[in-house]
Amino acid sequence: MKIISWNVNGIRAGGRKGLLAKLESLNADVICFQETKATEEQVAEVLFGSGYHVEAYAAEKKGYSGTAIISKVAPLSVVRGMAVDEHDNEGRLITADFGDCYVVTAYVPNSKGGLTRLPQRQRWDRDLTAYLQRLDAVKPVVFNGDLNVAHQPIDLANPKSNYNKTPGYSQAEIDGLSHMLQAGFIDSWRHQHPEDVCYSWWSMRSGARERNIGWRLDYQLVSHRLMDQVASTAILTDMHGSDHCPVELVLKA
Structure with missing residues (x-):
């Protein structure tokens, strides 16, 4: 089962840049999109015409945020949001x-700049971790997304100049991801590529x-008991069409 995660920075713009052909070349069973910036x-x-079953979730504000999961086989069920009003619009x-x-x-x-949205972000991280733990108590989880944090100094080109100044590399955000990992999940790519x-x-x-002055913001975390089934992980830096790569x-089957 191949799972791709990609912040497409606007799926309609991606469609104009040949997204369907890229999806065909990726040949994934499941693709998770972030920042679709589109209605469902x-x-x-x-x-349309991709051959994938599509489940999307749009923000109330048009042209903003948004996620989708597409799959060759339709899921048994789909839930949008985490049932916390503050986070689900x-x-x-x-x-x-x-x-x-x-x-x-x-x-x-x-x-956000000046870390003005950090308190909300901390509440999100806390509530998301609790939500994932509830899922994990039922069955294993593969959690994919743009987590908007570089977890370790190795995960960004300029750690010293960004630490506690730039959104995505404050100690509070780093701690948020650390707590999630401590709650029973593994950063699958870093586990397989430690250095x-x-x-x-x-x-x-x-x-x-x-110039490759970048950040690793996109992650695929797995439940501890699922890690033995992870055959491979990759960051597909040659795939263009967004400011993120998949x-x-x-x-393993």
Whole structure:
């Protein structure tokens, strides 16, 4: 089972940049999208003809946030949000039940310049961890998404100049992901590549991608008991079309 996660930074723009052909080349069983910036109907329209079953979740604010899970086989059930009113108006979380495991995708809130949204972000991290623990008590979880945090210094090009100054690399955000991992989940790519330097997001300014001045913001976390079934993980840096690249996880049959 191949699972891809990709912040597409606008799925309609992606559609105009050849998204369907890219999906065909990825040949994944399940693809999780973040930052679709589209209504559920618009997501379905962009992906029409892809051969995938589409489940999307839009923000109340048009053209903002949004997530989707598409799959070759329809999930048994789908839940949108985490049943916490504060978090469930921006289309940030979808859970799909595929029988043997839950596949969850999230577009985690950015703490914004000056870390002005950090208190909300901390509440999100706390509530999301509790939600994932509830799922994990039922069956294993594969949690995919743009988590908007670089967890370790190795996960961004300039850790010293960004620490506690730039959203995505404050100690509070780092701690939020650490607590999630301590709650029973494994950062699958880092587990398999403990010393590799590889990024999944680059600023669209100043030629950052060409110079590889990036951050690893996109993760695929798995329940502890699922890690033995992870055959491979990858960050697909050669795949363009967004300021993020896709990340990939393959589970053994």
